[in-house]
Amino acid sequence: MESGSIPSFDLKRNYARVEAEIKEAVERVMASTQFILGPEVAEFEREVAGYLEAKRTVTCASGTDALILALMALDIEPGDEVITTPFSFFATVSCITRLGGRPVFADIEPASYNISAPHVREAVTARTKAFIPVHVFGQMCRLEDIIGALSSKGIATAEDCAQAFGAHRRADSRIIRAGTWGELGCFSFFPTKNLGAFGDAGMVASGSEKLADRLSRLRVHGSASSYLHDEIGINSRMDAIQAAILRVRLRHIETWTEERREAARRYGLLFAERALGEHIELPVETPGNRHTYHQYVVRATRRDELQKFLAERGVASRVYYPLALHLQPCFGYLGYRKGDFPEAEKLTEEALALPMFPELTMPEQERVADAIAEFYSKRAK
Numbered sequence: 001m002e003s004g005s006i007p008s009f010d011l012k013r014n015y016a017r018v019e020a021e022i023k024e025a026v027e028r029v030m031a032s033t034q035f036i037l038g039p040e041v042a043e044f045e046r047e048v049a050g051y052l053e054a055k056r057t058v059t060c061a062s063g064t065d066a067l068i069l070a071l072m073a074l075d076i077e078p079g080d081e082v083i084t085t086p087f088s089f090f091a092t093v094s095c096i097t098r099l100g101g102r103p104v105f106a107d108i109e110p111a112s113y114n115i116s117a118p119h120v121r122e123a124v125t126a127r128t129k130a131f132i133p134v135h136v137f138g139q140m141c142r143l144e145d146i147i148g149a150l151s152s153k154g155i156a157t158a159e160d161c162a163q164a165f166g167a168h169r170r171a172d173s174r175i176i177r178a179g180t181w182g183e184l185g186c187f188s189f190f191p192t193k194n195l196g197a198f199g200d201a202g203m204v205a206s207g208s209e210k211l212a213d214r215l216s217r218l219r220v221h222g223s224a225s226s227y228l229h230d231e232i233g234i235n236s237r238m239d240a241i242q243a244a245i246l247r248v249r250l251r252h253i254e255t256w257t258e259e260r261r262e263a264a265r266r267y268g269l270l271f272a273e274r275a276l277g278e279h280i281e282l283p284v285e286t287p288g289n290r291h292t293y294h295q296y297v298v299r300a301t302r303r304d305e306l307q308k309f310l311a312e313r314g315v316a317s318r319v320y321y322p323l324a325l326h327l328q329p330c331f332g333y334l335g336y337r338k339g340d341f342p343e344a345e346k347l348t349e350e351a352l353a354l355p356m357f358p359e360l361t362m363p364e365q366e367r368v369a370d371a372i373a374e375f376y377s378k379r380a381k
């Protein structure tokens with residue numbers, strides 16, 4: 001990072017705020033010599049279940065594994081169809097194909113970037129077994145419009161909450177936390193996620209004791225007691241060091257989420273002052289949502305040129321996602337074509353993630369907004 005440049009995210013600044021607490025937690029685990037699962041992991045599972053208001057949580061080795069374990073617990077088998085969004089990270093879909101399932105895509109809503117309930121309804125067939133909504137960039141999907149209709153058909157919902165730790169939504173006259181709406185909620189604690197570990201880690205939240213017990217077996221080779229295997233699971237456990245670190249960071253997550261929300265509000269003001277509405281569409285917090293701004297993603301005209309210009313001005317930005325999942329070469333066998341999901345495809349050409357992390361400062365955000373304004377004023381001449 002060149003000096004004076006503004007990064008997309010800055011884990012060093014965040015670490016500096018909790019360094020002493022984390023070192024103490026890590027040393028406690030090292031002295032215990034209990035490195036995989038064990039009491040530290042059990043404590044984290046209990047604390048995070050309390051935070052999420054989930055009946056149970058079962059940790060595992062990554063967000064990708066959380067999705068795979070969830071679909072295993074929901075008995076996804078070869079030929080089963082699973083409906084999901086074409087606008088997400090790769091793992092949302094590869095977990096389906098890994099089990100031999102068939103991904104069926106439904107297009108997104110242009111405003112929230114999330115999967116659209118009417119399109120999900122159209123995608124249901126007699127072979128639909130599950131639904132994976134992704135709360136993309138930290139804002140929850142409008143599931144109240146679809147989840148009841150699906151569950152009455154026996155279709156289970158496994159939320160992909162990898163980007164939405166701490167998000168909630170007011171619906172059906174209650175507050176629903178990400179990960180507790182469907183049968184299962186899958187989380188990633190990849191270091192750059194809002195609640196990040198110091199390596200790979202993940203978790204499944206469950207509203208059912210039965211599913212949670214099954215997940216606890218599946219993550220240890222399908223074994224409930226030593227060397228006796230009732231079914232074939234995988235090896236996917238959380239390290240105690242990650243759990244100890246996550247316990248520290250969980251204590252601060254509300255503050256950090258509010259800081260992200262405050263930074264998003266500031267972007268809103270800075271862009272309004274510069275009257276860039278013709279070129280930049282800001283992310284929308286849809287009514288009832290608590291957006292956690294895992295990413296602050298705008299739609300920009302001439303996006304690629306803008307990104308290049310920002311880089312020259314020392315402002316980092318990222319494209320999430322440059323290619324919709326139905327157009328990935330490895331999913332060519334599914335038979336989808338360009339034009340099948342026009343909203344998702346349009347977004348892949350316009351989306352640009354601006355710097356967003358809890359410690360981002362107002363002067364840095366001013367520089368981001370100024371650089372964007374400079375780009376468009378130059379182009380206008």
Ligand SMILES: *Cc1c(COP(=O)(O)O)cnc(C)c1O
Nearest residue numbers: 062063064089091092162188190
């Ligand atoms: C990060 C992410 C995952 C995968 O999580 P890992 O912990 O990296 O395996 C899955 N889905 C979405 C939407 C993600 O952003």
